[in-house]
Amino acid sequence: MGVVYHANYLVWMEIGRTEYGKSDGFFYSDLEKEGIVMTVVEASVRYAQAARYDEEIVIRTRVMEASSRMITFGYELRSGERKLATGTTRHLFCALSEDKRELRPARLPEKYRGHFGIR
16 A cells, blocks of 8 residues: 555654653663653554655654653654644553562652653
């Protein structure tokens, strides 16, 4: 069909989220080293136009809402002037048990809050 599979948009949103953090000096791996993860609790995508193979995709990412317990990111995916999709993901900060089998809600450590506009 020459179009990108719909689930790839979620992957691109994850890339946007990762790059958003890096652009402000936040590295997700640092958070994980402290035993905190951002679990996805909700995701939505509204498709506008199909992405085609070999197109360059630009992902605009922003923080829509943030607290010490949850964060919501908003995304706009574009190819040139064409808007391909918009979406959101909501994440709950969780502490990972030592054996990495259990998660429990946690607060984002103070030193990371400024990266997301949390006071």
